[in-house]
Amino acid sequence: MDLTQDFTLLLTLSVSCLIFYLSLKKLWCHDNLPPGPTPLPLLGNVLKIGRGDIVNSLMKLSEKYGNVFTIYLGSRPVVVVTGYKYVKEIYIDNGDDYLNRGEMPAWKPFYKNYGIVFTTNIERWKDLRRFSVSCLRDFGVGKRSIEVRIQEESCCLVEELKKTQESFIDPHQCISRAVCNIIFSIMFGTRHEYEDKDIDTVVSCIYDSFVIVSSAWGQVYEMFPGLMGFIPGRHQEISHLLSKLNQYVDNRVQINLKTLDPNNPRDYVDAFLIKMEKEKSNSQSEFNMKNLLASTLQIFFAGVETTGTTLAYSLLILLKYPDVIAKVYEEIDHVIGRNRSPTIQDKNYMPYTEAMIHEMQRFTDLLPMGVPRKTVKEVKLKGYTIPKDTTIFPMLTSVLKDPTCFKYPTEFNPENFLNEKGEFQKNNAFMPLAAGKRTCLGESLVRMELFLILTTILQNFNLKSPVPVEELDITPNVSGLGNFPKPFKIAFIPR
Ligand code: HEM
Secondary structure: OOHHHHHHHHHHHHHHHHHHHHHHHHHHOOOOOOOOOOOEOOOEOHHHHOOOOHHHHHHHHHHHHOOEEEEEEOOEEEEEEOOHHHHHHHHHHOHHHHOEEOOOOOOHHHHOOOOOOOOOOHHHHHHHHHHHHHHHHHOOOOOHHHHHHHHHHHHHHHHHHHOOOOOOEOOHHHHHHHHHHHHHHHHOOOOOOOOOHHHHHHHHHHHHHHHHHHOHHHHHHHHOHHHHOOOOOHHHHHHHHHHHHHHHHHHHHHHHHHOOOOOOOOOHHHHHHHHHHHOOOOOOOOOOHHHHHHHHHHHHHHHHHHHHHHHHHHHHHHHHOHHHHHHHHHHHHHHOOOOOOOOHHHHHHOHHHHHHHHHHHHHHOOOOOOOOEEOOOOEEEOOEEEOOOOEEEEOHHHHHOOOOOOOOOOOOOHHHHEOOOOOEOOOOOOOOOOOOOOOOOOHHHHHHHHHHHHHHHHHHEEEEOOOOHHHOOOOEEEEOOOEEEOOOOEEEEEO
8 A cells, every 4th residue: 555545545534533523513512402312423313212112212211311301313303301290391381382393204295384283383383273273163073063973973883883793803994984974074064984985095094194104114204304205115105195185185175165155164174265265365374275285184184093093992902801891881881771872971970981081091192202392482491401493202101101190000990090989080190182272182072082982882882802801912013103003803792
């Protein structure tokens, strides 16, 4: 090797070291952020959290770094918040400071920052949220009219389950169709038969995209959205699935548009179209076609799979706990009987069932990392200064399983919501739908759906497992943005 070669090698090495040092410095320059595992340049903390098990990895890191720490998804810092005390600070105590939605790269190229759930434009969110809350109320959510609608759909579901003639089936599809129909009626004023092709497409696309985003592929995509765009894998299906859903919503909106009577809005889409017309001379208005399509699709998305999976997962867990289901049957027979549909009023006389449904939501822990939030200004949290626009993961799992808040944090036990007298007992750490001003928009709908659908199923059927109860595995199959059960089958035996 001559002197020139030696010099070139030395120069290359020095430049590489300099680039490496500068990128490390860039990563570590957020010196006010809470401490966390040391990130690698460009890769961030992929070695600690990139193995497809992000929820458990983050909970492990919190044992080492405490309730508030920083991780790097690629080069993007995210502050992870665990435990009731600090998550409550994000949602409620200082809720206004954390109202914005955090970055979610998997959805971003598709929604392009429109729509109520995923927009990171706080003013846009405020307008769409205010409108959607009052619109859902106008179309019956939280009132007697939606109760009747859920009762009717529950009866359709029972008929559908009877058709299976006691064979072993995966209940998820049927249940999600029932839930989808309830949201359809609010958004488009109609429902579909269970064998209809459209409802099949909608339910399957929502389920598949939710599972992919939650899977290992989705988790890596969240860390390296730019790079993963060029790499083949399941994450590539997300935008195809969302396009199909968008096409469906677009067609439905066109139907509403053609049949619209401005004096007689029939559903959410009509109300949005009327608002668009009223504000058409305001170029700054958020009531435009892009926000209509995105909000409608996002409300669907947020409402169908979450409730459908919670209900299906609940049936699996009830199979595993025959003593719990026996007590629920006893209450149903005593309070409702077999000859009429359950009503929301019945809940007041069914403390065990009410406790069981709360425990289902706590234990299934459907969105373990919450949905990311973002700081709207520089904030102080646990003594650290966190800059404006920092993404926050409020770890709902850490609250729902906080040992300082629940008697049996890791096991399924309705006693978590009962006092010594057997009465239902509220718990402030029960926040599977988040809390505060940006809590789940469907909160009152979810409460009604879970109670009415679950009690109607149990009023009509005994559940039978194809395998011995001890062999039933109730741990999640996929755990990321969402917790999904392993595939399972149940036979519905008429009572
Ligand atoms: C068991 C069922 C459900 C669960 C576990 C659930 C959970 C959640 C959670 C954790 C959030 C994030 C709140 C935040 O921190 O920003 C959320 C938001 C949301 N949910 Fe639900 N949800 C459920 C059902 C529904 C239903 C039935 C609807 C339909 C109306 C719905 C509509 C929404 C919407 C629109 C948002 C976004 C709210 C906003 O950004 O202002 N959800 N949900």
